[in-house]
Amino acid sequence: EAGVAQSPRYKIIEKRQSVAFWCNPISGHATLYWYQQILGQGPKLLIQFQNNGVVDDSQLPKDRFSAERLKGVDSTLKIQPAKLEDSAVYLCASSFFGETQYFGPGTRLLVL
């Protein structure tokens, strides 16, 4: 079974630029999550989708971050404009109806 795919794996941008990350969950997984992990901290949930509807986006900085999952499969997370403090690993995860969340390898973002 293929795992959660993410791209790109690494991205370096300058502050005020825009960036987008892509996630393809495990086939059949209805729930998709985006996490932000800042160095020295644990992963923090940014947004959770159930199919293509948003379940929880309470910690998403909506003035600069946006995410969509139009067909209930792939998802993109966008930052516009980026700030220095957005430097982090962005993890995508998916789950079926069970408790376990399956993670992708993450995108490491560096904002200069």
Add this chain to the structure above:
Amino acid sequence: ILNVEQSPQSLHVQEGDSTNFTCSFPSSNFYALHWYRWETAKSPEALFVMTLNGDEKKKGRISATLNTKEGYSYLYIKGSQPEDSATYLCAFRSGGATNKLIFGTGTLLAVQP
């Protein structure tokens, strides 16, 4: 604000040593406690999902216990090997409509040959 704490922050052991880490979480409104292993440049890998007070789970040389009344879980690694080197994360899920996980900051384990 729900707080999940892990200790120690980092640990260096010799190959063959046994070791353990602690995860502390809120003791009220408990639903589940997750353990993940995250090796550098790889995906975090699910180790255990624990839901019942007194639960003990085992996977090879790794085992975990759960005490929901006092709000802690221990992860044990018996006879550490270099391939066990990783960050070990625990995550707490409270009862509610979503399965939102609150992660600790992790314990970084380095096993030297």
